[in-house]
Amino acid sequence: MNKKHNDNMSLNLGGHDYRIVLDPLEDKAEPGKILYGQHLVELNVILINSSIEQSRKEETLIHEVLHSIHYNSGLEHDERQIEAISNGLFQLGVGDYLWKKAQKKS
Numbered sequence: 089m090n091k092k093h094n095d096n097m098s099l100n101l102g103g104h105d106y107r108i109v110l111d112p113l114e115d116k117a118e119p120g121k122i123l124y125g126q127h128l129v130e131l132n133v134i135l136i137n138s139s140i141e142q143s144r145k146e147e148t149l150i151h152e153v154l155h156s157i158h159y160n161s162g163l164e165h166d167e168r169q170i171e172a173i174s175n176g177l178f179q180l181g182v183g184d185y186l187w188k189k190a191q192k193k194s
Contacts, residue, residue, distance in 0.1 A: 097190040099134075101153060102160030108149065108190050110138040124148040127155040146183025150174040153186060 097108035113123035113135060125148035126135040134152040136145050151174035158165040177183070 099153065099186070099190050101156045104132050104156075104160070106132045106134050106156065108134050108136060110136050110145070112139050113137040125152045127152045127159070129156070129159055143178075143183070146187050147174055147178040149186050149190070150177050150183050 097110075099106050099108060113126065115121035115123050122137065122140075123135075124137050124140060124144060127133075128135065134149065134156070136148050136152070140148070151170055154170045154174055155165075157163075158170070
C-alpha cells in the first residue's frame, strides 16, 4: 500500500474492526488494469481506489463490505452476485450511508 490518503475511516463488520484505506490501486496480475477495491480479510482492511469518482468509491465500499459479510459468515458467493447486490444497494443510498458511517467511526 502506498501513502494513505485517508487512514481514519473504519467499520465494524462481523465483530471485526476494518480500516478503510483510500489508495491508488492497480491489478498486479494484469498491469494497467485498475482495481476499484479489495478486501484483505487477514488484515481487516478494505482498500478503495483513491483515483475513482466518489460515487464509485461508495459503490465499491458496499461491494467490499458484502465480500466481508459473506466471508465472515462462510457463505459461498461470486463476483456477479456481489456486483448485483452492491449496485442495487447503491441505488437505494446505502453507499452514502456507509461512507458517512465509516468516517464517524474514526
